[in-house]
Amino acid sequence: MKQIKVFFIVTLVLAALFSGCLQGSENVEKKLVPVPYPETAKSIANPVTKTETNLDVGRDKYEIFCSMCHGLTGRGGEEVSKNFQIDPSSLVSSGVKRRTDGELFWATKNGVNKTKMLPWGELLSDEEIWLIVNHIRVLQKEA
Numbered sequence: 725m726k727q728i729k730v731f732f733i734v735t736l737v738l739a740a741l742f743s744g745c746l747q748g749s750e751n752v753e754k755k756l757v758p759v760p761y762p763e764t765a766k767s768i769a770n771p772v773t774k775t776e777t778n779l780d781v782g783r784d785k786y787e788i789f790c791s792m793c794h795g796l797t798g799r800g801g802e803e804v805s806k807n808f809q810i811d812p813s814s815l816v817s818s819g820v821k822r823r824t825d826g827e828l829f830w831a832t833k834n835g836v837n838k839t840k841m842l843p844w845g846e847l848l849s850d851e852e853i854w855l856i857v858n859h860i861r862v863l864q865k866e867a
């Protein structure tokens with residue numbers, strides 16, 4: 725009888741842990757990979773205003789260029805990133821919320837060394853990156 729009880733409890737705990745992983749609910753606060761931000765990145769000013777049109781364009785660009793790894797909600801864990809064995813940390817965690825717009829711009833433009841985060845400045849203009857940064861802020865508010 726005792727064995728059955730223990731088995732039951734262990735199963736419940738495992739189920740709880742596992743469903744947490746699958747739901748990705750805890751992904752909001754997933755581990756934060758240290759990014760070598762230079763001091764100057766903090767104060768780069770965001771020149772793009774958050775008009776409705778700008779936010780729409782930013783969302784579209786984020787969905788095309790970023791969501792395959794960071795997920796539509798910014799939490800990561802989407803199918804493509806899993807298939808490529810990339811598991812980027814969450815863009816909507818409290819750690820990334822604390823980054824300045826300039827830092828998010830800098831990481832996107834220059835990439836993150838030794839990870840699959842590429843220097844998007846090679847492909848996207850500064851303006852496009854700012855539009856995307858503004859969309860990341862929207863995702864952070866929604867998270």
Ligand code: HEC
Nearest residue numbers: 757759789790793812813828831832836839840841844856
């Ligand atoms: C191929 C997968 C991939 C794509 C596509 C990708 N990223 Fe990343 N991103 C990563 C990885 C991996 C990291 C670094 C390690 C980590 O944070 O887990 C990262 C880190 C970041 C960071 C740093 C977060 C911090 O800790 O400060 C930002 C900002 C970011 N990405 C934004 C973007 C934006 C914006 C796009 C689209 C233009 C994009 N990423 C596209 C994989 C990707």
